[in-house]
Amino acid sequence: MSMKQSAVIAPSILSADFARLGEDTQAVLDAGGDWVHFDVMDNHYVPNLTFGPMICKALRNYGITAPIDVHLMVEPVDELALAFAGAGASGISFHPEATRHVDRTISLIKEAGCKAGVVLNPATPLDSISCLLGKIDMILLMSVNPGFGGQKFIPYVMDKIRQARAIIDDTGRDVRLQVDGGVDVDNIGELWEAGCDTFVSGSAIFGSGDYARTIARMNAEIDSLG
Ligand SMILES: O=C(CO)[C@H](O)[C@H](O)COP(=O)(O)O
Ligand SMILES: [Fe+2]
Numbered sequence: 001m002s003m004k005q006s007a008v009i010a011p012s013i014l015s016a017d018f019a020r021l022g023e024d025t026q027a028v029l030d031a032g033g034d035w036v037h038f039d040v041m042d043n044h045y046v047p048n049l050t051f052g053p054m055i056c057k058a059l060r061n062y063g064i065t066a067p068i069d070v071h072l073m074v075e076p077v078d079e080l081a082l083a084f085a086g087a088g089a090s091g092i093s094f095h096p097e098a099t100r101h102v103d104r105t106i107s108l109i110k111e112a113g114c115k116a117g118v119v120l121n122p123a124t125p126l127d128s129i130s131c132l133l134g135k136i137d138m139i140l141l142m143s144v145n146p147g148f149g150g151q152k153f154i155p156y157v158m159d160k161i162r163q164a165r166a167i168i169d170d171t172g173r174d175v176r177l178q179v180d181g182g183v184d185v186d187n188i189g190e191l192w193e194a195g196c197d198t199f200v201s202g203s204a205i206f207g208s209g210d211y212a213r214t215i216a217r218m219n220a221e222i223d224s225l226g
Pocket of ligand 2: 012037038039071180200
């Protein structure tokens with residue numbers, strides 16, 4: 001039986017207006033976004049630089065109460081993961097190759113009170129995380145190479161999503177399956193059918209001009225498939 005959970009739309013604030021970050025984050029949540037996807041880039045693990053725990057804390061102080069799901073594209077991981085747990089993160093996902101002891105990193109995140117996820121780049125095989133399926137809360141499959149918003153969805157990831165869904169269902173556990181990169185109104189239905197339940201989308205929402213209409217269209221695509 002499929003363990004797929006209810007659909008979550010997680011707007012990536014990588015594409016928000018950084019000069020008005022609190023206001024723009026609240027706007028996308030008011031427009032129907034479920035979680036805040038918070039892309040942390042360190043100009044080391046990926047060739048780009050974004051924001052750190054202080055900005056996460058600032059969003060909490062501003063009054064953002066929705067789950068903040070932190071996508072760490074940093075190396076090493078542990079110290080920053082703990083800093084984000086202290087800064088109000090709800091979930092923390094990291095790239096396993098960026099930490100020396102993956103199991104320990106997951107334990108640290110969970111002991112700090114956050115959901116823990118692992119992120120696989122497009123070409124990283126699923127069997128690299130087979131030992132972790134009993135322990136993690138989320139698998140995030142990258143459908144672009146990490147580092148930048150606004151890239152095109154890499155088509156071969158669709159098959160990997162189907163395989164990940166089958167593997168998750170075999171465990172009988174509630175493990176969220178997230179997809180990140182190039183998600184838009186036109187492909188979200190196919191992604192839902194392939195087995196994703198959590199949809200990160202940055203440029204398609206923030207670049208659309210009408211956040212509420214775009215998120216409503218995404219949800220309508222999913223609802224039409226049941
Ligand atoms: O992790 C990311 C990039 O590394 C972003 O979350 C992702 O690219 C979302 O942006 P878009 O929807 O514009 O592709
Ligand atoms: Fe991301």
